[in-house]
Amino acid sequence: DPRAGYTGLMKGVQDAIATEVERCIQVWGSSNQAAAVLKAARPWREVEHLIIYNFNADAAARVPEAMANGRRDLSPIPGVRRVFTGTAVTPDAKYQHCWLVRFASSEVIPGYRDHPAHKRFADEEFRPHAGDRISIDYIAVDAHERD
Numbered sequence: 001d002p003r004a005g006y007t008g009l010m011k012g013v014q015d016a017i018a019t020e021v022e023r024c025i026q027v028w029g030s031s032n033q034a035a036a037v038l039k040a041a042r043p044w045r046e047v048e049h050l051i052i053y054n055f056n057a058d059a060a061a062r063v064p065e066a067m068a069n070g071r072r073d074l075s076p077i078p079g080v081r082r083v084f085t086g087t088a089v090t091p092d093a094k095y096q097h098c099w100l101v102r103f104a105s106s107e108v109i110p111g112y113r114d115h116p117a118h119k120r121f122a123d124e125e126f127r128p129h130a131g132d133r134i135s136i137d138y139i140a141v142d143a144h145e146r147d
Contacts, residue, residue, distance in 0.1 A: 045139055046081065047103040049112075052095035053133035063087075063097060066125050073117045074101060079108030095134070109137060 004011075025031050055063050067085035075083045084100040103109060112118055 044105045047106050048138045049101040049103060051099040051133055051135045053130040054096050055129045056131060059129035069125055070121055073121045077112055077115045077117055079104045079111060
């Protein structure tokens with residue numbers, strides 16, 4: 001029913017997915033294998049690639065277009081989980097814009113840096129206009145990792 005809205009359309013979807021996952025686990029013989037998988041596999045530790053920047057005054061009007069192009073071009077790169085672009089809430093912030101690119105793990109960084117889509121975007125649409133920038137990669141520090 002098109003009048004059901006989002007909530008109506010989503011009703012029962014979570015249960016259907018859970019049922020299908022359980023079925024696949026049984027079919028593939030994966031039941032009760034979590035301990036063995038955790039022993040053999042290293043969990044991913046996502047990395048946040050943060051760039052804060054200002055575009056040069058003569059290119060400031062191009063920021064929205066550059067953000068849209070970057071989201072489109074960088075999102076499909078293998079290992080990229082999310083591309084967020086933002087603008088400072090306060091007009092007097094030292095850096096007015098940001099990129100936050102979430103990588104699946106630190107192993108993704110070299111492939112991302114060398115990927116043709118990233119190189120083209122960075123070299124042609126971003127770096128020439130964002131001389132004032134800071135770029136740093138961060139990995140989460142969880143409470144259990146500090147203990």
